[in-house]
Amino acid sequence: MIITALCGMLFFVINSRRGVMILAYLELGAAVASLALYIVVRRTRRLLLWTLLYLIPFLTIMMIALYMPRSSPSVFLWVYIVPVLCHLLLGQRLGLAVSVFYILVALVMFLYKNPAYLHSNQYAEIANITLSLAATLAFAYVYEFSSHRSRSDLMVMASTDPLTRLANLYRFREAFDYEKRRALRLNSPLSVLVLDLDHFKAVNDSHGHKVGDLVLIHVAQRLRERLRGTDLPCRVGGEEFTVLLPDTGRDEAVLVAETLRELIEQQPYRGGRLVIPLSCSIGVAEWGADGDTIDELVEAADQRLYIAKQRGRNQVVAEG
Numbered sequence: 269m270i271i272t273a274l275c276g277m278l279f280f281v282i283n284s285r286r287g288v289m290i291l292a293y294l295e296l297g298a299a300v301a302s303l304a305l306y307i308v309v310r311r312t313r314r315l316l317l318w319t320l321l322y323l324i325p326f327l328t329i330m331m332i333a334l335y336m337p338r339s340s341p342s343v344f345l346w347v348y349i350v351p352v353l354c355h356l357l358l359g360q361r362l363g364l365a366v367s368v369f370y371i372l373v374a375l376v377m378f379l380y381k382n383p384a385y386l387h388s389n390q391y392a393e394i395a396n397i398t399l400s401l402a403a404t405l406a407f408a409y410v411y412e413f414s415s416h417r418s419r420s421d422l423m424v425m426a427s428t429d430p431l432t433r434l435a436n437l438y439r440f441r442e443a444f445d446y447e448k449r450r451a452l453r454l455n456s457p458l459s460v461l462v463l464d465l466d467h468f469k470a471v472n473d474s475h476g477h478k479v480g481d482l483v484l485i486h487v488a489q490r491l492r493e494r495l496r497g498t499d500l501p502c503r504v505g506g507e508e509f510t511v512l513l514p515d516t517g518r519d520e521a522v523l524v525a526e527t528l529r530e531l532i533e534q535q536p537y538r539g540g541r542l543v544i545p546l547s548c549s550i551g552v553a554e555w556g557a558d559g560d561t562i563d564e565l566v567e568a569a570d571q572r573l574y575i576a577k578q579r580g581r582n583q584v585v586a587e588g
């Protein structure tokens with residue numbers, strides 16, 4: 269926006285000196301609008317709307333400049349920034365649609381103003397213009413496509429535990445914030461489980477770290493299979509897992525925890541001839557009664573998990 273504001277002012281000066289006043293004032297208007305939008309865009313939540321409000325007039329002025337009787341044919345060079353700007357500001361799909369539209373309009377304007385290109389044997393020039401524009405469009409599209417994919421991959425990596433592919437603590441906190449706002453609005457309950465495998469150190473010590481990792485993947489898979497799509501199982505570190513249970517009060521959370529405990533007990537890890545019996549202890553905490561923030565809830569559930577371990581493991585504790 270700063271670049272377009274500066275260019276707008278520069279062309280205001282150039283075109284006023286040439287006496288092309290309509291275009292000069294349009295360019296001055298675009299420059300002022302760009303500066304105003306620069307301030308608005310930093311604060312708005314409707315970024316796409318404001319981006320379109322900036323881009324459409326800007327591109328339309330470019331088309332008017334192409335059409336104006338006294339404008340130079342070199343104005344057409346500006347059309348090459350259309351795909352770059354559109355993809356940068358509007359993303360892959362909308363960027364492509366808006367670019368294609370304005371590039372076609374620009375080509376029609378150019379041929380309308382320079383009909384000689386159509387009549388004489390100037391096909392090489394036309395091919396140069398259209399193919400170089402098509403190449404710029406393709407590069408902008410492919411660049412936006414791959415950078416969008418890299419951003420998505422990074423988002424997944426930043427929120428996933430690499431071993432089990434469950435959500436990690438970062439994602440768990442984000443999901444809790446969202447579910448808490450939802451619970452407040454709908455007046456619905458929300459619970460958290462903290463689940464820890466019993467005597468996991470013995471698994472590592474007897475069978476090695478690699479088998480320990482496979483056991484963690486096995487447990488993650490069981491959690492994923494058993495829980496509802498709206499529940500969020502996470503691996504927060506080591507052999508400790510948490511589960512976020514939206515729309516679930518304490519009593520129901522205890523039932524879910526019992527089901528998970530039984531499932532892990534009934535489905536030992538099997539790898540070839542190796543069978544490793546498993547069990548886990550689970551602490552339950554309910555949002556509201558046991559705390560308001562994720563840290564308070566995890567701490568409450570952790571204390572109960574500790575009680576479960578003290579009482580002999582392989583059990584669920586929701587009080588105390």
Ligand SMILES: Nc1nc2c(ncn2[C@@H]2O[C@H](COP(=O)(O)OP(=O)(O)OP(=O)(O)O)[C@@H](O)[C@H]2O)c(=O)[nH]1
Nearest residue numbers: 464465466467468469470472477480481506507577
């Ligand atoms: N294989 C594997 N082991 C891990 C990983 N992260 C932590 N551990 C191991 O998990 C074990 C946890 O041991 P402890 O904290 O003593 O817990 P525990 O043996 O399960 O005992 P209780 O929790 O009291 O029942 C340690 O041996 C850690 O090395 C991991 O990513 N992979």
